[in-house]
Amino acid sequence: xxxxxxxxxxxxxxxxxxxxxxxxxxxxxxxxxxxxxxxxxxxxxxxxxxxxxxxxxxxxxxxxxxxxxxxxxxxxxxxxxxxxxxxxxxxxxxxxxxxxxxxxxxxxx
Amino acid sequence: xxxxxxxxxxxxxxxxxxxxxxxxxxxxxxxxxxxxxxxxxxxxxxxxxxxxxxxxxxxxxxxxxxxxxxxxxxxxxxxxxxxxxxxxxxxxxxxxxxxxxxxxxxxxxxxxxxx
Numbered sequence: 625x626x627x628x629x630x631x632x633x634x635x636x637x638x639x640x641x642x643x644x645x646x647x648x649x650x651x652x653x654x655x656x657x658x659x660x661x662x663x664x665x666x667x668x669x670x671x672x673x674x675x676x677x678x679x680x681x682x683x684x685x686x687x688x689x690x691x692x693x694x695x696x697x698x699x700x701x702x703x704x705x706x707x708x709x710x711x712x713x714x715x716x717x718x719x720x721x722x723x724x725x726x727x728x729x730x731x732x733x
Numbered sequence: 734x735x736x737x738x739x740x741x742x743x744x745x746x747x748x749x750x751x752x753x754x755x756x757x758x759x760x761x762x763x764x765x766x767x768x769x770x771x772x773x774x775x776x777x778x779x780x781x782x783x784x785x786x787x788x789x790x791x792x793x794x795x796x797x798x799x800x801x802x803x804x805x806x807x808x809x810x811x812x813x814x815x816x817x818x819x820x821x822x823x824x825x826x827x828x829x830x831x832x833x834x835x836x837x838x839x840x841x842x843x844x845x846x847x848x
Contacts, residue, residue, distance in 0.1 A: 656833045667737075667823055667839030668776065675833065711775065715835040719764050719783045720791060723776040 628712045633728040636706075642699040644727050646712030649693040657688060658715050659697045661708040662726070668711065671697065702731045735760045737840035739824050745846045746814055754809045754843050756824030764829035765807040766791070766837070767799065769820040776823065782807055783829060814847045821845075 629647040636642040648657060656675050660668040672679055672686045674695070679686040685698040699706055711726040737758045746752055758765065766781040768791075778791030782801040796818055798810040807826075811818060822843045828834040 656835065658835065658837075660837075665770075665821055665842060665844075667825075667841050668837075670836050670838070673833055673836065709775075719766065719781040719789065719829060721766065721778050721781070721837070722792065723768070723778075725775040 627722060628714060628724055630710075630712055630724065630727045632725070633730070635730050635732055636699075636702045638704060638731055638733050639701055642697075642702040642706065642729055642731070644697040644699075644710050644712075644729060645694065646697070647694045648712070648714050651692050651714050653692075655714045657686070657692075657695050658713050659684070659686065660711045660713070660723075661706075662711070663705075663708040668723075671710075673715070702729075704731050704733065707731045735838070737824055737826055737838050739822075739840040739843050741843060742841065743844050745848065747848050748815055749813050752811050752814060752845075754811075754822060754824075754845070756807045756809065756840060757805050758807075758824075758826040758838070759805065760826060760838065761804065762826035762828055762838075763804070764827045764835075765801065766825045766827075767797070767807070767809045768823045768825065769793065769818075770823065771820050779809070779822075814845075816847050819845060819847045 658673040659671040662668045688695045709726040767779040768776040780799040782788045824840040825837040827837045
């Protein structure tokens with residue numbers, strides 16, 4: 625399984641863009657990059673996923689490098705409610721998932 | 734409403750007393766998984782299932798059993814719980830398969846304390 629590496633923690637000012645990086649240098653050609661977040665001890669919530677093209681939805685944007693070895697999740701206008709742990713994972717169709725420790729994003733007023 | 738439900742949400746038990754945590758999803762998903770989460774750590778996969786009667790070990794399967802007799806249900810069984818199984822447990826489901834269908838939907842969690 626492809627492993628991911630994320631910074632342990634990041635801060636962001638409210639109203640500014642939050643850019644969360646993720647390295648996945650061993651990703652295979654048919655593996656997708658998924659992002660989830662977990663607020664307090666709630667169940668993780670899906671944010672966005674992509675294969676090789678940049679993706680955008682109502683929550684965030686996902687930028688994947690051309691070599692697919694890294695990606696960046698962008699929250700365009702962070703709010704205090706975006707304070708959470710963000711997980712980047714590489715997902716296969718085999719069912720096995722490795723989440724890692726994620727990045728704790730703290731949005732400050 | 735599409736959802737994953739877990740029961741119980743909170744459980745206190747004693748060492749060695751068998752328990753089952755139930756998980757059910759109403760989205761007709763093929764894949765289901767169990768995770769545990771300990772303080773300050775990410776989620777670690779315990780077991781997963783790709784279909785009825787098809788299960789496999791995740792990263793931390795020791796001390797746990799699962800079964801998948803019906804598509805919608807995936808119970809987690811602790812036959813002889815020990816204090817090191819005190820944790821927060823999450824069940825998740827997904828369509829699975831290729832083409833970006835692996836989005837996982839998580840239950841609300843079950844907080845287990847083993848004395």
